[in-house]
Amino acid sequence: MATRFVIVGAGAIGCHVGGRLAAAGEQVVFVARRRIADALEGHGLVVSDLDGFRAALEPRCFVAVDTVAEAAAGGQPSFVLLCTKGGATVTAAGEIGAAFAQGTPILSLQNGIDNGDRIRSAAPGCQALAGMVPFNVVLTTGSDGRLTAHRATSGQLYAEDHVACRSVEAAFARAGLPLKLAADMAAVQWGKLLLNLNNPVNALAGLPLREELLDAGYRRVLAALQDEALDVMRKAGIRPAKVGAAPPRLIPTILRLPTWAFSRIAASMLKIDSSARSSMWDDIHAGRTTEIDDLCGAIVRLATAHGLTAPKNAAMADLVKHPGGSRRYSGPDLLQRLHQP
Template sequence: MRILVVGAGAIGGYFGGRLLEKGEDVTFLVREKRKQQLEKYGLLVESVHGDMTFPELKTIQSGEKADAFDVILLSTKAYHLEGAIKDIRPYTGGNTLILPLLNGIAHVDELTAAFGEANVLGGLCFIETTLGENGEVIQTSPVHDFVFGERSGEKTERILKLQEAFSGTKANFRLSENIEQEMWHKYLFISTLSGVTSLFRSPIGPIRDQTFGLNSVKEVLREASAIMRDLDAPLADGIEDAQVQKIKEMGYEMKSSLQRDMEKLQAIEADHFFGYLLKKAELLDLDAPIIGAIYANLKVYEKNSL
């Protein structure tokens, strides 16, 4: 199976590297700066699950000719999605599977509009990675989960073939029969965690220590889940209580990636996470004042810092 990984960054580089390590046919679609890095240093992965070094690997740049791939792994930020769609279009065929790992849900509509309902799978990942000074991928926690599946939940011939390609790696690739629910659950959790930590400019510990801080966590969960349920999202019963408990159990100094991006004065996914929810809330005539405050906070940051 021919696999195209869009980007060789912290997520694509890690999971693409694990597939290469197993012996799969992997090509990375990269920009010029990253290509130069890879040509100089190779793809280097420092991981608690074992380091990897690939002095040479297959790369292409947007516009270069290549046959259609069997599957394209997409792990870009939401604000790069439009460009990524243009970049990968020449490398898709009628049977190419698009497997996105973006957080949220809005990207699914964009991808199905671009490539067709049948060609887009569901996917998500749980991993802590970053890039080092020379572009090395640094993976630091025990969790390195890659979850994928047909959005219908079916075990089709093609998804079983993909499962076979992903099996036997030193990362936790898992086929889900309920990927849409898992994607919505992660969206709910990430929106809550990133929302409150960015609003309070604090790790989660000091926020939940405060009565009104913990109440804010619960209120974001309530507002977001109400919107999602009115959209007929397949949320499990009691998911709000389960996620409050998960947040209570998180490390005291845990920050969201959105908060870390703000601290570095980098671009953020305000519209993808919170703008999407607020647009849906308006259509559904639902109030979401805390989510509105989170979104306003992020838009002020964008205006003043970017």
């Protein structure tokens, strides 16, 4: 029997991953906010990427609903991809656990470290599986009302090396999203978190990602956050995995290079669509709760658990929560705020 994929939290990442699976002929059910579900039902979905892939999916290619209970109706065995923000994990996992059969796999395609524990607590009868999404997706609405989920950066999906993930490995490969199965997903997630520390920098810079990364001032801010995070991880006995082109310990050094050298050495990091921004920028400007507690906040919690402090990450978390209206911060201004006592 073909696998039925249920995408819970069909925002940018969920629409892109689910759309690629649907384009490959897989059964896909999107669980989304009513506005997005209506757009999917009424106009379909375009999935594309910076490498030239593009598929326009008609509404008949998938199912779109706005509740988990609707997605579970009929009792068909499913593989759930949880794509909500971290703050919504407990609620979403509780709904999945209540609606789906015991043993249903839930693969977390979310930022942060703590979502696996949240899923296990809220849905103890399901199989909580760790995953990692390395790329940025931009979700836009065209003049015709059709959504486009465009992958704007590169990278390979990771998933826990588990029998449930191995069972869908071929489906992801057919969809052009091959899974890299890893035995130590905690190390992968800590490695990804280091890269995600750029999300708040980008959000407060108010610039597209590529433009921000080409600014030495903003790179110094990111390097400071990463240096502090790496020090806390080392003292906590955590060795983050290499999930990008460079080992974690070298990334702050590369970020501090002059822009001419950085742009050559970090060419793969700069392979970004010119319009791409972090989702945190979208959240701040839409007045939504951000994921800062799952990023800088995770470093602060790890430090506290080991009798340490992480003042720079704490300062960044506070600044995201209280950004001072729509003000854009320069790199030197941000760096000064991170170093304030």
